[in-house]
Amino acid sequence: MTSIEELLTRGELTVRGRIAGASNAVLLCTVRLDGATAECVYKPVKGERPLWDFPDGNLARREVAAYLVSQATGWGLIPPTVLRDGPYGEGMVQHWIEGIEGAEEQSPDGTLLALVEGEEAGEGWKPVAFAEVGEGRTALLVHADDARLRRLAVLDAVINNGDRKGGHLLPAPGGRLYGIDHGVTFHAEDKLRTLLWGWAGEPLTEEAVDVLGSLAGQLAEGAPLATRLAELITAAELDAVRERVAGLLRTRTHPSPSGQWPSIPWPPV
Incomplete structure (x- = not known):
């Protein structure tokens, strides 16, 4: 049976249309391989708008790096994401997750x-x-006050997510919750901007501490995760990831806004 990552990596991409409203080019595609089919999102590097504080042409690689770290936690908070060539050149390809309309059954009032x-x-x-x-x-x-959101807040702290908006939260069938749009991540400087500050200053859960301890080992020099990340982000950014994980393990608390950078993304949704 073809895995979703293999399908995304090796399958034939057919562009079906462009998703409106995104700041960068986001193309809805179908991918096919050996009789397997799936919908996916393709973000070609050529369609990335330059940012003043991030190198040009590598937001797609940061999206893949975020997925790899998510997988390393065991939480599976980001849809399968790969880097590959496509109809418009190299780009990020991510499995399209059909969300729950209106996020029903996610909290007391929906x-x-x-x-x-x-x-x-x-x-x-x-x-x-x-x-x-x-x-x-x-x-x-x-x-x-949702355990899935809390895990996502920890992941965002690790990857230094500069753009956790409400529209980047994707409740899915079966009680799953995914986060999407991770191009603005892994900066070596503090860039954490999020709507998930509700646990700021509170102790991390025991589960999170265990996960971070495991992640620290996987980020050690020469470990497979560290080797793969080194292909996607800079050496300084990889060192910063290690330092953030070590800091979370040392304080065992959720981070608080630093005051040196806007703490909430704009627009927030």
């Missing part, structure tokens, strides 16, 4: 993120920040 009146998040929710909602009014931005 959402992972919400705006609430008052200064208290309420049971089952974690506060993030106050937001202006017009006419001089503010509301409290909250996210669900």
Whole structure:
């Protein structure tokens, strides 16, 4: 049986259309190999818009690196993602996950993120920040106190995700939760911007500590994960990943905003 990674890597890509609204070129494709078929997203390097703080032409490689780290945690928080040649040159190809419309059954009122009146998040929710909602009014931005989101917050801290927006959370059938769009990751400087600050300063779960301990070993020089990551990100960025994991293990707490960089991405959704 053809694995999804093999299908994405070796299959014939057929472009079906472009996904509107993305800042970079994002193409919806079908991939076929030996009778197996799947839908996927193809982001060619040629379609990447330059960023002032990231090298040109390597956002696709960062997306693949994020997937590899996600797999190393055992949490499987990012859809299968590979780097390959396609109709418009080298790019990232990621398995298309059919999300749940409206994110039903994800939290008490059916959402992972919400705006609430008052200064208290309420049971089952974690506060993030106050937001202006017009006419001089503010509301409290909250996210669900959800174990899957908490794992994603740990992963984001490891990969230094600079763009964890609400629209990058993908609830899927079977209770799975995926994160997508990881091109702005792995910078050697602190760039963590996220809507998942609800656990900031709180102790990591025992599960997270165990996972980070295992990840530290997999990031050791010469280990297969470290060798693969060295092909995708710079040596300084790989060292920074190791340092972030070591720091999380040392403090055993979720990170807090540094104050040196905007802590919430814009736009937040």
